[in-house]
Amino acid sequence: MKYRTFGNTGLKVSVLGFGAMRLPTIDGETGRINEEEAIKMIRFAIDRGVNYIDTAWPYHDGNSEVLVGKALKDGYREKAMVATKLPVWSVEKIEDADEILDKQLEKLDLEYIDFYLLHALNKNSWAKMKKLNILEWLEKAREEGKIKHIGFSFHDEYRVFKEIVDAYSWDFCQIQYNYLDTEYQAGKKGLQYAHDKGLAVVIMEPLRGGLLAGEAPAEVKRIMKENNINNSMADLALQWLWNQKEISVVLSGMSTMEQVKENILSATFSAVNSLTLDEIDIIEEIAEKMRGPVSCTRCAYCMPCPNGVNIPENFYLYNTAKLFDNFEDNQKRYHEMEEDNRAVNCIKCAQCEELCPQNLPIMNLLEEVAAYFNG
Ligand code: SF4
Ligand code: SF4
Incomplete structure (x- = not known):
């Protein structure tokens, strides 16, 4: 495993972080984690040097933190650091934050949390947190020994990002970044800015919800072949990130042991400035061919839809159909979904749109998807 210094904290953190938001599940139910397999995967990664485990209050319907706590039993706690996050959308008064943090320590069964983040800050949630004096609260939690390092994860414009970075001496931040974004x-501007201010930067969505890890579209395959690039798509996306010295940790939400092994192998070969300028140009050329029409990361923050629409799955099928020029297979998969799950069942209640960190116009996009697949 390779390690990098974590901002001004001086900690040495593995370049690969284990994201516990897409763990293996039973019968495809997000809240039912396949515990045996998930624990095996996390411990396998820790045994090979991964020392950053990222979870959060809502992942797997609240069960991810509990699972991570279990994975860290039997001596694994001593070998790994844990990041979890305050669900700012559930904090209306400061006592809510107290209650949630205590509950998180209980769920994780830990004395303290190594890295504590305000989850998914944007303009509005940051304004709400400021009103509640959340920074004072975070410092108090640190003095009490409940948390060690303070950070935030982010989904909004650069301008808001800069304002938040400037507001406090954060230890770290977590941003969405990959060669498409x-x-x-x-x-890129935010990454540079945070790094220059001494923050460690943790990367989420390195593979854009799996889009950059699947089979390459024909045009991308051609570019890779012409340029003798033999990396897998996932490895290419990860090496592009690790090439940049401003990045401390890249989180990968791993769902299978095979992915864990592949990512660990990729991390082993990672280095700053390992890519040539030509290779970086080729990746930019690939990026041009990989940008699907809907920039959905499949984070599922918009779910559940009260009318049953499976929002991320509809966007995934639409993107895949367009990128791979394969209408038939994806239309078939669209019709294989339960009837309620299809885009056509959106009743435009608007509940999902305010929850989407990508600010997607979900209702209009679903209409587009429905027109495409339903004809
Ligand atoms: S707007 Fe449509 S997709 Fe969104 S929550 Fe309402 S019914 Fe579901
Ligand atoms: S529509 Fe938005 S909230 Fe829903 S999965 Fe996609 S990116 Fe996430």
Whole structure:
């Protein structure tokens, strides 16, 4: 495993972090984690040097933190650090934060949390947190020994990102960044800004919800072949990130042992400035071919839809159909979904749109998807 210094904290953190938001499940139910397999995967990663485990209050319907706590029994706690997050959308008064943090320590069964983040800050939630004096509260939690390092994860424009970075001496931040999203949200500019201010930067969505890890579209395959690039798609996306010195940890939400092994192997070969300028140009060329029409990361924050629509799955099928020029297979998969799950069942209640960290116009996009697949 390779390690990098975590901002000004001086900690040495593995370049690969284990994201516990897409753990293996039973019968595809997000809240029913396949515990035996998930614990095996996390421990396998820790045994090979991964020392950053990222979870959060809502992951797997609240069960991810409990699972991570179990995985860290039997001596694994001493070998790994844990990140979890305050669900700012559930905090209306400061006592709510107290209650949630205590509950998280209980769920994780830990004395303290190594890295504590305000989860998914944006303009509105940051304004709400400021009103509640959340920074004072975070410092108090640190003095009480409940948390060690303070950070935030982020989904909004660069301008808001800069304002938040400037508001406090954060230890770290977590941003969405991959070779498709360099100008999106905090983006490349935000990465540089945070790094220059001494924050460690943790990367989420390195594979854009799996889009950058699947089979390459024909045009991308051609570019890779012409340029003798033999990496897997996932490895290419990860090496592009690790090439940048401003990045401390890349989180990967791993669902299978095979992915764990592949990612660990990729991390082993990672290095700052390992890519040539030509290779970086080729990846930019690939990015041009990989941008699907809907920038959905499949985070599922918009779910559940009260009318049963499976929002991320509809966008995934639409993107896949367009990117791979494969209408038939994806239309078939669309019709194989339960009837309620299909885009056509959106009744435009608008509940989902305010929950989407990508600010997608979900209702209009679903209409587009329905018109495409339903004809
Ligand atoms: S707007 Fe449509 S997709 Fe969104 S929550 Fe309402 S019914 Fe579901
Ligand atoms: S529509 Fe938005 S909230 Fe829903 S899965 Fe996609 S990116 Fe996430």
